[in-house]
Amino acid sequence: MIKAWSTKAVILIAMAVISGCFYILFLHDDTRRTQPREGELPAAGERTLKVMFSETDNQKVRENSPIQQEIAKRTGFKLMYAAVPVSNYNDKKKTLLTTQNVPDIMQIDKQDVNEFSSTGAFLPLMDYMNKGLMPNFKKLWDQNPDLVRLTVDGQLYGFPAIARDEAKNGFGPVIRMDLLQKHGLPVPRSFDELLGTLARLKELYPDSVPWSVRKGTSQLLAASSYMLGSGYNAGNGIYFDKDKGQYVYGPASREFKNVLSFLNKAYTSGLLDPDYAILTQQQWTEKLTGGESFFFIDNSGFGLNFTRALRQKHLEAFFQVMPIPEYAEGKSRARFYMNTFSGKMFAISSKVQDPESIVKLMDWMYSEEAFRLMNFGIEGLHYTLDGSDRPVYKKEFVETFIHSQPTPYYALYSELGCCQLSFTPYYSNTMSQFQIERMTGTWDELNEQYWNIVASDPAYEPLAMEPPLTSREAARVRDINTLLNDRLDKEFDKFIMGLKPLQEYDQVIRQARELGAGELEDIYNKASARLQR
Structure with a gap:
């Protein structure tokens, strides 16, 4: 009897202990759900998530990268990347959003939020943040009040990709400075002078196509129109004009007619690439690094990479960003x-x-x-911490990419699966790039000049984020943009190529106004005023 009773007692005690443990674990897990500590990892078992984002030619996505593997170890989430070439990404994204076939996590932008948040495609995030479930993001949210501009009706539908310690950069005009020096040509101070300079280079090199473009008409207009006195954003022609102090629908303005006039002069003079509307990024790169083209307006940092490729055959060749030329007397921006x-x-x-x-x-x-993980890899293997606890790549790791293409830093990013062009919501770009360039010896006087020119040019101004809209405003913006894009997108090339005389663009402006361009401006300007109250 004593032995039997002891066995029962042991069983009861064991059951009580196990129940207590489960209860404690339950309480602990519930505490984590409602009050996560700073830096606490998410509670998750083995689980696979499909993540879709765009892939560039410069940084190919490597599946099962070291960072992906480490994320799985630390969080229990296995991330499967569905990387779509950037040239096709918007079409793929729109199809999935329209058919309500959204992957677990998907790269979007503010325009997608405006167009599709009302469909219920995206998980609303504000309740989670208000319950204290997003403490790390909340810190950045509080530090950056402009992030509220990403909301619709006060609701946030996506985690924004946020940069850290980023150097200033932007669209800029980049030219073969060695050719200007060789032929005694001054750096153009105005866009009119620029056409004259490109025409002179065309005379000197008859087989050349001086001005090359990537990704077609939309990219050409987005990169150049603001510098030419108007503005344009792909898929949504609205932009904030600092000189006017308000939002303007660029293609429905008189100033945009001047943009088309300038591009028409460049095209009909044989200066702008005759294939500008269909050139891919690879073709663009080949023309600029092969010596066929001498000028571009785009992300000006590409000029540094093009210079390295050029110098494999032409040691003295180099691209450099120009101070922003004037689009009118005394005006540059x-x-x-x-x-x-x-x-x-x-x-x-x-x-x-x-x-x-x-x-x-x-x-x-x-x-x-x-x-640190998603931008620098694994501590001890890929990076160490300096005296200020800042991550620094290990030199011996970086040096394995010295001869890699298209650049050492892009090759390293691709290998690790890190930084801005990967799935990295909190990213490093120039901070990590500068480290790699200095360690591989690709940082030189040209780099110093480039970053100083951009940082010191008073023509540059910050890009304004769109104001937050209500759901009704967002729906109306979507409808108007659909009408305007259908009408205008097929018109731009006709005027650039000279298939239509420029005076007929006045009719396009009137039609754009009739289709709602003015209403679009009113929506954005009222939303902006509401934000300032």
């Missing part, structure tokens, strides 16, 4: 990229199971631990 918010957002599908755990995962990606 350009825009820095937003050096905190890249324009990308990562939305969680509203159909995911256990959304809270994915929200926690995304919030963890804004922690210091995740920032």
